[in-house]
Amino acid sequence: MPLTLQLPPLSTGESVPLYQQIVEAIRREVASGRMPAGSPMPSFRTLAAQLAVSLITVKRAYEELEHDGVILRHQGLGTFVAPDGERRSKSDRRTVAVSALRSAVRAGRDAGLEDRELMEILERELADSPHPAGQPIGGRR
Numbered sequence: 001m002p003l004t005l006q007l008p009p010l011s012t013g014e015s016v017p018l019y020q021q022i023v024e025a026i027r028r029e030v031a032s033g034r035m036p037a038g039s040p041m042p043s044f045r046t047l048a049a050q051l052a053v054s055l056i057t058v059k060r061a062y063e064e065l066e067h068d069g070v071i072l073r074h075q076g077l078g079t080f081v082a083p084d085g086e087r088r089s090k091s092d093r094r095t096v097a098v099s100a101l102r103s104a105v106r107a108g109r110d111a112g113l114e115d116r117e118l119m120e121i122l123e124r125e126l127a128d129s130p131h132p133a134g135q136p137i138g139g140r141r
Helices: 018-032 044-051 055-067 085-110 115-128
Strands: 071-074 078-081
Touching: 018 055, 018 085, 044 055, 055 071, 085 115
Parallel strands: none
Antiparallel strands: 071 078
């Protein structure tokens, strides 16, 4: 039986497309271990209904996740978290995070911030930002 995904609500007001929000939410769940290897995924129709999005949106998200090796689709059996899905998700998310931090350092230095100031800002952000936790599937914000 497929897991009930704990995804945050999707937002049409964001610059990130809906399918990409689904991809990132599923990657987060897989990387955290809340969706272990072999876990069955909801069908396109089920997830589309739960998220109030089109089948095409879910299909596109699943295609990207499959292409990246996070999930596997087996004709007639369903879609499952890939055996290597957790490692791939963590690796992909780490790459994105490192890139964002590099960009932030460049932007801070371009703005004239000293390294000490950058570290203080980062430490404050780390202290003020709780670890993300999965939230029940809901409607759009």
